[in-house]
Amino acid sequence: MIKALRQPLISIQIDRGQQVFGSGEVLAGAFQIDAVDHADVRVVETSVLWFTEGTGDEDMGVHYFERLSVDDVPELNLQERRRFQTVLPNSPLSYEGVSVKICWCVRVRVFLRQGRDFVAERAFQLGNIPLVQAEGMATI
Amino acid sequence: MFGKKRGHRHTGSKTLGSAGEILFFALLLFLGSAFFVLLLTRTVIPEWRANHEFVETTAVVLDKRVEERIDRNGNPVFAPRARIRYEQSPDEIWAYDIAGTTFSNVTDAQAQLDLLTVGETYPCWYDPLNPEVAVLVRGYSLWFWMLLLAPVGFMLIGGAGLAYALWYWDKSPEHQAARGQLGRIDLFEEINARAKDFPTIPHDADLINSPGTHLKYRLPSSNSQGWRLFGATVVCIVWNGIVVVFTVLAVRRHFHGAGDWRLDLLVFPFLLMGGFLIYYFVRELLIVTGVGQTFAEISDHPLLPGGTYELYLAQGGHLSLKSIDILLQCTEQAAYRQGTDTRTDRRIVFSRTLFHQDNLEILPGQPLEAHCDLRVPDDAMHSFTADHNQVQWTLAVRAVAEGWPAFERNFPVVVYPPERLTSETDERSTKLESELVV
Numbered sequence: 001m002i003k004a005l006r007q008p009l010i011s012i013q014i015d016r017g018q019q020v021f022g023s024g025e026v027l028a029g030a031f032q033i034d035a036v037d038h039a040d041v042r043v044v045e046t047s048v049l050w051f052t053e054g055t056g057d058e059d060m061g062v063h064y065f066e067r068l069s070v071d072d073v074p075e076l077n078l079q080e081r082r083r084f085q086t087v088l089p090n091s092p093l094s095y096e097g098v099s100v101k102i103c104w105c106v107r108v109r110v111f112l113r114q115g116r117d118f119v120a121e122r123a124f125q126l127g128n129i130p131l132v133q134a135e136g137m138a139t140i
Numbered sequence: 141m142f143g144k145k146r147g148h149r150h151t152g153s154k155t156l157g158s159a160g161e162i163l164f165f166a167l168l169l170f171l172g173s174a175f176f177v178l179l180l181t182r183t184v185i186p187e188w189r190a191n192h193e194f195v196e197t198t199a200v201v202l203d204k205r206v207e208e209r210i211d212r213n214g215n216p217v218f219a220p221r222a223r224i225r226y227e228q229s230p231d232e233i234w235a236y237d238i239a240g241t242t243f244s245n246v247t248d249a250q251a252q253l254d255l256l257t258v259g260e261t262y263p264c265w266y267d268p269l270n271p272e273v274a275v276l277v278r279g280y281s282l283w284f285w286m287l288l289l290a291p292v293g294f295m296l297i298g299g300a301g302l303a304y305a306l307w308y309w310d311k312s313p314e315h316q317a318a319r320g321q322l323g324r325i326d327l328f329e330e331i332n333a334r335a336k337d338f339p340t341i342p343h344d345a346d347l348i349n350s351p352g353t354h355l356k357y358r359l360p361s362s363n364s365q366g367w368r369l370f371g372a373t374v375v376c377i378v379w380n381g382i383v384v385v386f387t388v389l390a391v392r393r394h395f396h397g398a399g400d401w402r403l404d405l406l407v408f409p410f411l412l413m414g415g416f417l418i419y420y421f422v423r424e425l426l427i428v429t430g431v432g433q434t435f436a437e438i439s440d441h442p443l444l445p446g447g448t449y450e451l452y453l454a455q456g457g458h459l460s461l462k463s464i465d466i467l468l469q470c471t472e473q474a475a476y477r478q479g480t481d482t483r484t485d486r487r488i489v490f491s492r493t494l495f496h497q498d499n500l501e502i503l504p505g506q507p508l509e510a511h512c513d514l515r516v517p518d519d520a521m522h523s524f525t526a527d528h529n530q531v532q533w534t535l536a537v538r539a540v541a542e543g544w545p546a547f548e549r550n551f552p553v554v555v556y557p558p559e560r561l562t563s564e565t566d567e568r569s570t571k572l573e574s575e576l577v578v
Contacts, residue, residue: 023557047314052529055485056474059526061339065318091557092340095521098489100472100529109312115156117312127557130519 008036010108010120020125021088027124028085031108033078041078043069043111048086048104050126055099063089078110093127158309165301172294179291183239183284190238190265191278199226199264199274201256206249209242217242218249222256226264228271235264237277239284252277342525344442344554352437354452359436359535359551369424376414376421383407383414423545432457432507434537434549438514442554443533446518451494453537456507460542466495466535468514470521473530490517494535522557 014029021027027048033041048064064086070076084106095102105121112118203223211217219242225232236252243249256262256276266274308316352358386407393399432455439450453466470490476483495512502508514535524531535551 045312045314047318049314049317052526054474054529056476057528059528060313060317061526062314062318063339065314067315089339091338091522092524093522093557095524095531097472097521097531098487099474099485100524100531102524107314109314111310111312128519129521 008041008110008112008118009034010110010118012106012108012120012122014106014122014124018124020128023088023090023093023127025088026085027088027106028083029106029122030081030083031106031120032081033108033110036079036110036112038077038079040112040114041110042071042113043067044078044082045107045109045111046082046084047107047109048084048088049107050092050094050102050104053101053103054097061092088126093129094125095129158305161305162302162309165298165305167298168294169298169302172291172296172298176288176291176295179284179288183281184288186238187280187284189267190275191280193268194265194275194278195228195268196263196265197226197228197274198261199224199276200261201258201276202232204253204256204258206246206253208246211242215244217244218246219243220249220252222253222276224262224264224274224276226266226274228266229274231272233272233274235274235276237279238275239281241281338556340524340526341556342523342554347552347554348441352452355437355439355450357438357441359438359441359553361434361436362534362550362552365424365428365547365549369421369428372417372421372424376417379410379417380414383410387411427545427547430457431459431539431541431544431547432502436535436537436551438553442556443514443516444556445516445520445522445558447516449514449516451512451514451535453495453510453512454507455502455510455537455539456504457502458504459502459539459544461497461500461502461508462540462542463496463498464500464508464510464537464539465493466510466512466537468492468494468516469534469536471530471532471534473532475528490520492517516555520555523554 010031010033012029012031014027018027031046033044044067046064046066046068047062049060049062051060052058064084066084068076068078068082070078092102094104103123104126105123107119107121110118201222201224205221207219207221209217209219219240220236221234222236223232223234243252262276264274264276265278266272311319347359348357350358350360386403390400390403390407393403434456435452435454437452440447443449451466455464468491469488472485472487472489474485476485494514495510497508497510500508520533521531523533533553533555535553537549537551538546539548540546
């Protein structure tokens with residue numbers, strides 16, 4: 001029998017709806033997974049990370065990582081609302097340059113038993129670097 | 141309030157992809173190992189045994205002949221063979237060497253047999269485990285040993301690929317990145333302690349290891365000029381070396397009355413390019429050797445946004461400068477793959493003149509000395525370095541001199557993010573670490 005693949009609903013919330021953080025501030029929040037059978041969820045990974053966008057190939061750095069697996073703890077219900085929190089680092093700060101952009105986000109990745117995985121992100125800003133550099137822009 | 145959204149970036153079955161990768165590398169490893177074992181058992185070990193374990197005796201050559209065989213490609217090959225008799229074997233046997241060496245023509249094979257005379261006695265080596273196996277000629281087939289490199293290469297690529305694929309089996313990019321970061325060995329604890337506090341910001345240890353004579357630190361130059369000259373020299377010699385050969389060929393044809401205008405037309409653009417490369421080489425040579433040294437010193441380092449620093453610059457040489465500028469620049473550098481090439485995109489996204497002077501004379505022993513303030517913008521992005529992307533801050537000295545090509549010398553500096561209350565954050569960090577289950 002062919003079973004239709006259901007995409008999980010992944011919701012991520014950052015406490016107080018805060019979008020901009022300073023370095024050293026505490027980022028706290030919660031995530032929840034819905035619309036999928038409890039038994040279908042195998043692993044859930046939560047990361048707080050930065051990645052680059054722009055002309056160059058992507059770089060990524062993971063600041064906080066948590067992996068919850070029912071293989072390790074069978075009684076775990078991965079659909080429960082779960083909290084995360086971390087102290088944000090001094091760098092790299094969010095940056096929107098001309099060819100280099102640095103983005104921060106909370107990312108939740110859900111691995112299903114069928115082998116597929118689904119990702120959701122909640123972006124936030126670390127630091128307060130203005131979006132565009134002010135002076136004397138030139139290209140070489 | 142929760143904002144519900146579907147998982148928007150599903151990447152298909154990673155397990156299947158990883159399984160394919162594992163299968164591919166396992167196959168490479170298996171093929172390499174099988175080929176290696178085959179070579180080892182068929183050639184390497186028998187040759188080694190013939191040279192080390194076979195026992196020496198004497199044999200009488202009773203007959204000799206060149207055997208014609210067909211190789212794998214269907215071509216005829218010729219093997220020298222001699223019928224011998226020796227004490228340890230009850231029967232007469234046909235033998236020569238252990239590898240069954242063949243030659244592509246009869247003459248070469250016959251030349252080997254000509255060294256043996258029927259009826260004469262020669263040294264011979266037999267296998268003590270099987271006395272009916274013997275050789276008249278010992279030695280190693282070097283090309284066979286070289287051939288071992290092929291399966292070894294397969295085994296290395298297959299083995300490394302398999303280990304990598306198994307290590308990253310069922311791991312997301314975030315998991316891989318997290319493991320990679322944790323796995324780094326702290327060889328230089330002090331440097332890494334700072335790197336832990338300020339991840340992705342380049343170390344400034346190389347920038348502050350030289351004290352200045354006027355200010356705290358003398359900054360090192362990025363030294364790209366020397367490499368440019370080296371590159372220009374190599375390209376100029378190689379290019380013009382090839383072009384000269386074709387030019388001489390074309391000119392000689394004209395001297396012999398057999399000029400080929402198509403060859404002339406073909407050579408001409410290459411000759412022009414060669415001329416440009418000579419000009420570029422001379423220009424770089426003049427800049428490196430003719431223009432005096434540039435020194436830059438700074439009152440403190442690393443730099444902080446909003447900070448003001450003293451700067452001292454000295455330019456030596458014997459020059460008549462039309463103008464000289466000291467600039468604070470921020471450059472974004474992004475490396476990306478395009479097909480099989482790796483390209484780098486560099487953009488100056490911020491440039492501020494710190495010092496400017498027109499029409500001045502620099503005499504030997506009397507360098508230009510300039511003092512100015514360097515103010516880092518309040519909202520400056522900090523220096524950033526990752527595998528493919530960088531944000532670099534530099535002090536650039538640009539000069540236009542009479543009779544000299546314009547030149548630029550760069551002095552990298554590192555800008556840190558704005559300061560914060562470290563102790564307060566560290567307390568919070570320690571508290572959180574005890575709360576978190578990671």
